[in-house]
Amino acid sequence: MSVFDAAKQAAQGLVQGVVQGAMEKLVPLAPDSWIPGGVPDPLIARKHGLIGKPVSRLDGVHKVSGTAAFAAEYRFDGMVYAALVYSTIPKGRIAAIDSAQAEAAPGVVLVMTHHNAPRLNPMPMFGSSPSAVGATDLPIMQDGVIHWNGQPVVCVLAETQEQADHAASLVHVTFDETPAVTSLAEAQANGVEQGQFMGAPLLDEVGDAEAAFAAAPHRVDQTYRTPRHNHNPIEPHAATLAWIGDRLVIHDASQMVTQQAQNMAQIFGLDPEQVHLTSPYVGGGFGSKGLWNHQVIGAAAAKLAGRPVRIALSREGVYRVVGGRAITQQRVAIGAKADGTFDALIHTGLSTMPPHGTMPEPFILGSQAMYGADTMLLKVEVGRMDTLANTFMRAPGEAVGTFALESAIDELADSLGIDPVELRIRNEPEKDPIKGTPFSSRHIVEAWRTGADRFGWADRPETPGSRRDGEWHVGMGCAMGTYPYYRMPGAEARITLTREGDTVRAKVEIAAAEMGMGTATTTAIVAAERLGLPLEQVDIAYGDSAIPGAIMAGGSQQTAAIGAAVIAAHNALVEELLKLAGNDSPLSGASADEVGSEAGGLARLDNPDAKETYVSILARAQRGDLSVTKAGSAPLETMHWSMHSYSALFCEVRVNAVTGEVRVSRFLGSFDCGRILNPKTALSQFRGGIIMGLGMALMEETQLDERNGRIANASMAEYHLPVHLDVPEIDVIWTDIPDPHAPMGAHGIGEIGITGVAAAVANAIYNATGKRIRDLPITLDKLL
Amino acid sequence: MNPFQYARADDAADALRRGAISGAAYLGGGTNLVDLMRETIARPDQLIDVTGLPATIAETDDGGLLIDAAVRNTALAEHPAVRMRYPVLSRAILAGASAQIRNMATVGGNLLQRTRCTYFYDAEGARCNKRTPGSGCDAREGFNRIHAVLGASDACVATHPSDMCVALAALDATVHVDGAEGQRTIPFADLHRLPGDQPDRDTVLRDGELITAIALPALPTGARSAYRKVRDRASYAFALVSVAAVLQLEGDRVVDVRIAFGGVAHKPWRATKAEAALRGQTITQQVVLDAAAAEFAEARPLRDNAFKPALVARTLAAVLTDLARGEAA
Numbered sequence A: 001m002s003v004f005d006a007a008k009q010a011a012q013g014l015v016q017g018v019v020q021g022a023m024e025k026l027v028p029l030a031p032d033s034w035i036p037g038g039v040p041d042p043l044i045a046r047k048h049g050l051i052g053k054p055v056s057r058l059d060g061v062h063k064v065s066g067t068a069a070f071a072a073e074y075r076f077d078g079m080v081y082a083a084l085v086y087s088t089i090p091k092g093r094i095a096a097i098d099s100a101q102a103e104a105a106p107g108v109v110l111v112m113t114h115h116n117a118p119r120l121n122p123m124p125m126f127g128s129s130p131s132a133v134g135a136t137d138l139p140i141m142q143d144g145v146i147h148w149n150g151q152p153v154v155c156v157l158a159e160t161q162e163q164a165d166h167a168a169s170l171v172h173v174t175f176d177e178t179p180a181v182t183s184l185a186e187a188q189a190n191g192v193e194q195g196q197f198m199g200a201p202l203l204d205e206v207g208d209a210e211a212a213f214a215a216a217p218h219r220v221d222q223t224y225r226t227p228r229h230n231h232n233p234i235e236p237h238a239a240t241l242a243w244i245g246d247r248l249v250i251h252d253a254s255q256m257v258t259q260q261a262q263n264m265a266q267i268f269g270l271d272p273e274q275v276h277l278t279s280p281y282v283g284g285g286f287g288s289k290g291l292w293n294h295q296v297i298g299a300a301a302a303k304l305a306g307r308p309v310r311i312a313l314s315r316e317g318v319y320r321v322v323g324g325r326a327i328t329q330q331r332v333a334i335g336a337k338a339d340g341t342f343d344a345l346i347h348t349g350l351s352t353m354p355p356h357g358t359m360p361e362p363f364i365l366g367s368q369a370m371y372g373a374d375t376m377l378l379k380v381e382v383g384r385m386d387t388l389a390n391t392f393m394r395a396p397g398e399a400v401g402t403f404a405l406e407s408a409i410d411e412l413a414d415s416l417g418i419d420p421v422e423l424r425i426r427n428e429p430e431k432d433p434i435k436g437t438p439f440s441s442r443h444i445v446e447a448w449r450t451g452a453d454r455f456g457w458a459d460r461p462e463t464p465g466s467r468r469d470g471e472w473h474v475g476m477g478c479a480m481g482t483y484p485y486y487r488m489p490g491a492e493a494r495i496t497l498t499r500e501g502d503t504v505r506a507k508v509e510i511a512a513a514e515m516g517m518g519t520a521t522t523t524a525i526v527a528a529e530r531l532g533l534p535l536e537q538v539d540i541a542y543g544d545s546a547i548p549g550a551i552m553a554g555g556s557q558q559t560a561a562i563g564a565a566v567i568a569a570h571n572a573l574v575e576e577l578l579k580l581a582g583n584d585s586p587l588s589g590a591s592a593d594e595v596g597s598e599a600g601g602l603a604r605l606d607n608p609d610a611k612e613t614y615v616s617i618l619a620r621a622q623r624g625d626l627s628v629t630k631a632g633s634a635p636l637e638t639m640h641w642s643m644h645s646y647s648a649l650f651c652e653v654r655v656n657a658v659t660g661e662v663r664v665s666r667f668l669g670s671f672d673c674g675r676i677l678n679p680k681t682a683l684s685q686f687r688g689g690i691i692m693g694l695g696m697a698l699m700e701e702t703q704l705d706e707r708n709g710r711i712a713n714a715s716m717a718e719y720h721l722p723v724h725l726d727v728p729e730i731d732v733i734w735t736d737i738p739d740p741h742a743p744m745g746a747h748g749i750g751e752i753g754i755t756g757v758a759a760a761v762a763n764a765i766y767n768a769t770g771k772r773i774r775d776l777p778i779t780l781d782k783l784l
Numbered sequence B: 001m002n003p004f005q006y007a008r009a010d011d012a013a014d015a016l017r018r019g020a021i022s023g024a025a026y027l028g029g030g031t032n033l034v035d036l037m038r039e040t041i042a043r044p045d046q047l048i049d050v051t052g053l054p055a056t057i058a059e060t061d062d063g064g065l066l067i068d069a070a071v072r073n074t075a076l077a078e079h080p081a082v083r084m085r086y087p088v089l090s091r092a093i094l095a096g097a098s099a100q101i102r103n104m105a106t107v108g109g110n111l112l113q114r115t116r117c118t119y120f121y122d123a124e125g126a127r128c129n130k131r132t133p134g135s136g137c138d139a140r141e142g143f144n145r146i147h148a149v150l151g152a153s154d155a156c157v158a159t160h161p162s163d164m165c166v167a168l169a170a171l172d173a174t175v176h177v178d179g180a181e182g183q184r185t186i187p188f189a190d191l192h193r194l195p196g197d198q199p200d201r202d203t204v205l206r207d208g209e210l211i212t213a214i215a216l217p218a219l220p221t222g223a224r225s226a227y228r229k230v231r232d233r234a235s236y237a238f239a240l241v242s243v244a245a246v247l248q249l250e251g252d253r254v255v256d257v258r259i260a261f262g263g264v265a266h267k268p269w270r271a272t273k274a275e276a277a278l279r280g281q282t283i284t285q286q287v288v289l290d291a292a293a294a295e296f297a298e299a300r301p302l303r304d305n306a307f308k309p310a311l312v313a314r315t316l317a318a319v320l321t322d323l324a325r326g327e328a329a
């Protein structure tokens, strides 16, 4: 049986238990929470609808025709342009600012420094309140104190961008430097502390892992290193903003729209309603499109100058102002029996963050639920360095943590002489290894088997370094990837039905962010299915702080959060419709759970002929429209089940025997991520994640100069990302087995793609050459 | 960017007249100069666009080619005579930058493009003697993976980034220039300087001098040439190292060999010691490695680039053995 048949059967099984007697087309209301004994989302059972069909992104036409306005493309009358001057020291004070030349330069409207900037409240730091999203709470242009090399110290406003840039180059800032911690070694020598993530210590212990490891008959114990990474979305960060009366209007590039509006209000001492932030299009975020210094500086300067401002960071500016992924140094020690099963799994090590930061790279997150082991020790410690605050970057934790863990497993497989796929399967856990909860949906073994088959894993050279094609060593490697299912509270949906003659349109408003993943399209698909309407009759509004609720495009949780909010609003809408339908309707007397939606209206589940359209219900009630707003239920499912996505990754590399150059020649990702809602946009997410993983494996590295904490390669010329020629054909398959405990049976898929990729590449390089590289990126000099 | 005036030169005389003014700079495709102006590293106040000057590739009496300075990189790489007779040049150009940049870039501009040292580019935050003479060099003790191992000085460890120039060095090209003191020709190997204590000067050109053409001599009959570039990703990256070679054999003995290395020095590095060691020899892996060792005897690797001499040696061995076997690398 193929995985696809298995998925179908699973879906059918779910249906039979739930919706007996319902017609294939009729979709009953979804449950609004997922707890033991509950029922799955009936949309899972729907086989011939929009879900699972490849749908092109609805905003695609706007993007390719240039009509989609991005943050730096908005304009206001009288708008001026901002340019920033950055600190060149890591720590100390501004001694003097000579801005006379800049002020006299053509077109200059304002030179803002800590001397004349308006007084501001600190940025609400992540974790300090549910809506706080600042990476740090440092004062912004308030006191002349320097905390990192690259901190903005002066903002120039001018009539054109060129004038602003030119004037900024004429500002001379001198500094009084104080000693700073700018190297990992120094940070470590100063003492490390227990790392925290989302308010919890990054520490998990099951039994005495060190003792079990010491006693194990087979052991690997290695240290792996990953460098800093910077964010390089195609759209550099930007905001266009204006004070209109006592209101602040911001067109931003944001993946946390509502939260940023609320945070800006707090910083400027305003009521939340006084800030209106929109962000309909975002040119990539990956965790970086949040609240940084530039929006605050832009708004402060606009206030001071009394002019609207566009502040668009240069690419260098993105490196100086927007944090990236922190450096890691990870130990993985595995103790195993002769059959390969784990006695002990130890994954510990060091990351860094600044004194003013909140987030080390939580590299153990993936290890929490990948394998069963009798004993486990997972721990992240942090050293403090005087740098820009680091932040989320696609699969924070798992992306680099899986490099270490999955490399170590390959090393163990090699030393035990067990096939690495087989070794992983032998260590499949029965339940969550740390929490003890059952898995909601885990089909990684199927993903391994199908993937191995399709990739031709059986053809892998058994002996490392044994296959040659001319100048090229050829090898294959595999690795597992994983990412948790999250659903954050706070999401609300507003559904409005509007009667237009004899048809109806549905508008779904949701405070979500669309960074190009296809969120708006997927939301439209899901809403259309629930409402029983064609896609063309559904409009989606998002990316606007005026919309109720707050959702973050982070943690790959947005699809689930939206899904649950739409369920709640849909259920409320049906109740309202039944009230309006009254006694003259064929639906008379039915309660919400006795009806389903189909073909633009509602029908009784026990008698599908008893039905009425939305138009008819609204018309009889003499209503032009009907609107409901409802929040999604509390995410109880993650308390009852261990919920994760998984991938089995296969890679073939060619390593040049003369030059050490690595070319990835084939890649296959076999994913187990619940039900795939839109194969077209899903494929892009998986592929994009894998490509980013190839970059992480082979070239991405922020060069932080340890002498002064300055990023030396703050440019895409010397910070390398994969180009087309570095990316082979990437084959992607998925189990498509719905998770019965998640809305739509779906998991988020934005981040899983990158996880495990670097290890798959490194393991393939080992297979090709016999060289084990434990330091990313794997550049050619490491292979000579 | 500093404010500047722009003018388009009608001909060489017009360009020279305008270029004689201090603060003037010639503008080719602008793919390097405009970047440097944006970064305020270059601050010309007069730009003289020389892309309207002649742009032909002509056969010369001695069987070589005369290439005007305004010829675009793409046009040169695609020219049938270049592809047939000087494959090393065609390949070197095509190994560089991107198609779009090559379409814009000119021969003159390619010769005079400046180093990619990240500290040279960080005008606000780093010390660089090439950018600001006397300020110091942050590369020497900093990130220097892409830096020089040969011919560097205390003042500067930068490399010249061009691919095309490495081929031209191996081809014994001649640079034709015109200036206030009249026309002159410069052997290609003498155009670029070693940094010494004046790293701000990349070449021996005098102020206001205009490159008008490059002359390629005919290659000896039977000579084969190849270019091989080693880099951190498959495309769109500067060379970590590169090798250009022209090989002429008689039987299996080397009659003539010309070798230039990229990515190892402040200039395209003509490997005369390796050439001398190879003349008269039969090409084998070991013979070539020994010849390369002679060339790198005085190499001074830095923290991050100690791999370069061995990498160049292996690459050279592969290139020459391929050429000797009659296979282009």
Ligand SMILES: Cc1cc2nc3c(=O)[nH]c(=O)nc-3n(C[C@H](O)[C@H](O)[C@H](O)COP(=O)(O)OP(=O)(O)OC[C@H]3O[C@@H](n4cnc5c(N)ncnc54)[C@H](O)[C@@H]3O)c2cc1C
Pocket (backbone or CB within 6 Å): A717, B025, B026, B027, B028, B029, B030, B031, B032, B033, B034, B050, B069, B070, B073, B095, B096, B097, B098, B101, B104, B105, B106, B107, B108, B109, B110, B111, B112, B113, B161, B162, B163, B164, B209, B210, B211, B212, B236, B237, B238, B239
């Ligand atoms: C992203 C990127 C990647 C690149 N990758 C590579 C690579 O892999 N390999 C490689 O070799 N190159 C690479 N390049 C560099 C590229 O080859 C050069 O930018 C280009 O050759 C410069 O030519 P141009 O005509 O645009 O010069 P310009 O930028 O116009 O001028 C460069 C210099 O030459 C001077 N100049 C121009 N013409 C004359 C003349 N006739 N006489 C005297 N002076 C003159 C100018 O005053 C200026 O100082 C890359 C460039 C970029 C931007």
